[in-house]
Amino acid sequence: MTPIPEDLLREAARQVLGALVRRGADFAAAEDAVQEALLEATLKWPDAGVPKEPAAWLTTVAKRKLVDAQRADAARRHREANAALEPAAGPTEQSDDTLLLLFLCCHPALSPTLAVPLTLRAVGGLTTREIAEAYLLPEATIAQRISRAKKTIADLDLSGRGDPLGSSEPDKSQVLRVLYLIFNEGYTAGDRVDLAAEAIRLSRLLHAASPGPEVAGLLALMLLNHARRDARFDNGTLVPLDEQDRTRWDRAMIAEGVDLLQNALAEGRHGEYQIQAAIAALHDDAQASDETDWTQILAWYDELCQGTHNPLAELSRAVALGEVDGPLTGLRALDRIEERLTDYHRLHAVRAHLHERAGNTKEAAALFTKAADSATNEAERNHLLKRAARARPE
Amino acid sequence: MPKYLILKHYQGGPEAPGFAPMNEWTPEEMEAHFQYQRDTIKMLQDAGEFVGAEGLAQTGNWVQYGGEGKPPHVLDGPFPETKELIAGWFVIDVESEARAHEVAAYVSKAPGKGGEPIFEWLEVRPIMSGPPPVE
Numbered sequence: 001m002t003p004i005p006e007d008l009l010r011e012a013a014r015q016v017l018g019a020l021v022r023r024g025a026d027f028a029a030a031e032d033a034v035q036e037a038l039l040e041a042t043l044k045w046p047d048a049g050v051p052k053e054p055a056a057w058l059t060t061v062a063k064r065k066l067v068d069a070q071r072a073d074a075a076r077r078h079r080e081a082n083a084a085l086e087p088a089a090g091p092t093e094q095s096d097d098t099l100l101l102l103f104l105c106c107h108p109a110l111s112p113t114l115a116v117p118l119t120l121r122a123v124g125g126l127t128t129r130e131i132a133e134a135y136l137l138p139e140a141t142i143a144q145r146i147s148r149a150k151k152t153i154a155d156l157d158l159s160g161r162g163d164p165l166g167s168s169e170p171d172k173s174q175v176l177r178v179l180y181l182i183f184n185e186g187y188t189a190g191d192r193v194d195l196a197a198e199a200i201r202l203s204r205l206l207h208a209a210s211p212g213p214e215v216a217g218l219l220a221l222m223l224l225n226h227a228r229r230d231a232r233f234d235n236g237t238l239v240p241l242d243e244q245d246r247t248r249w250d251r252a253m254i255a256e257g258v259d260l261l262q263n264a265l266a267e268g269r270h271g272e273y274q275i276q277a278a279i280a281a282l283h284d285d286a287q288a289s290d291e292t293d294w295t296q297i298l299a300w301y302d303e304l305c306q307g308t309h310n311p312l313a314e315l316s317r318a319v320a321l322g323e324v325d326g327p328l329t330g331l332r333a334l335d336r337i338e339e340r341l342t343d344y345h346r347l348h349a350v351r352a353h354l355h356e357r358a359g360n361t362k363e364a365a366a367l368f369t370k371a372a373d374s375a376t377n378e379a380e381r382n383h384l385l386k387r388a389a390r391a392r393p394e
Numbered sequence: 395m396p397k398y399l400i401l402k403h404y405q406g407g408p409e410a411p412g413f414a415p416m417n418e419w420t421p422e423e424m425e426a427h428f429q430y431q432r433d434t435i436k437m438l439q440d441a442g443e444f445v446g447a448e449g450l451a452q453t454g455n456w457v458q459y460g461g462e463g464k465p466p467h468v469l470d471g472p473f474p475e476t477k478e479l480i481a482g483w484f485v486i487d488v489e490s491e492a493r494a495h496e497v498a499a500y501v502s503k504a505p506g507k508g509g510e511p512i513f514e515w516l517e518v519r520p521i522m523s524g525p526p527p528v529e
Contacts, residue, residue: 111489112395112489113395113442113489114442135395135487137445137487138444138445138446140439140444141439141442141443141444141445141487142442144439144440144441144442145442148441148442376396376520376521376522376523377522377523378522378523381522
């Protein structure tokens with residue numbers, strides 16, 4: 001019994017699917033065929049050994065499955081795949097294939113609920129079960145989402161299947177958004193699939209296939225946050241940034257993120273991911289929490305808020321403003337966004353934090369409790385309850 | 395993607411006007427009601443929104459720690475003064491709170507006496523998620 005290296009299968013799955021779709025195979029049918037080929041590989045390879053060219057082996061099997069499926073479905077016979085084994089694609093073609101798959105899986109016609117599992121399976125090479133475990137959902141629910149996603153894609157008019165890539169400067173914002181959503185869901189509990197690491201892997205693929213300042217910015221943002229992961233949780237308890245053990249931050253990952261970010265910023269086309277990454281880099285750069293360069297952070301938040309007018313960005317800006325110009329100034333800034341964030345627990349939490357800094361412990365305790373009451377995240381709620389208890393005057 | 399619990403109560407919510415309790419329904423009306431529940435589950439499964447659904451038996455006990463080295467206190471439930479009884483629930487994973495409300499409204503439309511919607515009140519509660527993502 002030879003164990004199959006997991007990365008090998010997942011890499012090969014993406015390459016094979018990309019090659020099939022590029023050569024004109026129907027995306028949904030090809031995706032099914034690749035899944036079946038993967039299954040066959042996991043059954044046969046442990047005994048027979050991993051073939052010398054795993055991607056070629058999987059391509060042959062997937063094509064056979066595709067032809068079988070099409071024979072079974074006479075209506076589809078006109079799309080019969082070419083069963084002949086073609087030479088393996090070169091690195092450039094593989095990059096293009098990855099990009100093509102990402103554009104299909106993150107097509108604007110798909111809601112994130114559908115785009116996320118499809119991307120994880122078709123591009124990330126995860127199984128339906130792994131995706132279900134990562135999202136704590138029944139496997140059948142994820143299977144249904146993938147099947148709906150594929151049906152939506154099949155119904156699209158992608159005349160010239162390379163359509164999403166048709167323009168010389170294709171809009172990658174939807175792909176970036178889906179990858180960011182996957183990252184945000186990521187956490188590390190138990191033996192569950194690490195979605196944050198998966199999002200980083202996919203972003204690296206995108207960056208290799210189609211570099212650009214916002215792609216680099218997103219990858220940098222992920223790395224600069226992921227580097228703090230080990231310090232962010234202590235036995236399931238959330239540790240806020242200013243209390244984290246900074247010696248546990250992954251310095252190599254931070255260095256990689258900073259390097260990516262500097263090159264991206266040098267191109268002079270700032271976007272929201274680069275700006276958020278710049279803020280994360282400034283936090284990572286401080287040896288201790290009281291050495292944080294809040295003035296620079298505030299400047300980046302100013303730029304972010306100008307671009308997006310997003311109330312959540314303004315909320316974070318108020319924290320930075322409170323550090324630079326004092327908590328009362330921060331509180332005044334909150335008054336301006338209050339209307340747009342009614343009963344949002346983080347608004348109460350930020351206001352509580354600023355009151356605490358201003359020495360209004362009674363208000364702070366009441367507001368932390370209010371924030372805890374409206375939080376929908378357990379770790380966050382517990383953290384807010386503890387802050388309320390700490391703020392409560394003796 | 396937030397998860398929501400849609401809680402069905404036997405009692406506790408305000409009663410819809412003209413509500414006829416189930417023991418006044420014909421067998422056909424009951425069957426139509428049960429079929430609606432099964433169809434609802436199928437609808438949620440097809441939409442990729444289904445997480446789980448359970449019904450609860452009306453019997454049960456109240457249980458409490460009995461003290462060091464002692465067996466648990468067990469009382470026949472429910473307490474007589476407790477007006478509220480949980481009948482069962484759906485757990486769904488949906489795009490938004492608005493969609494959760496839409497699903498609850500659909501559940502509430504289940505047919506009762508004369509095939510008319512029962513206008514049942516349902517409690518919709520967000521389920522706490524795991525640790526938060528990026529701060």
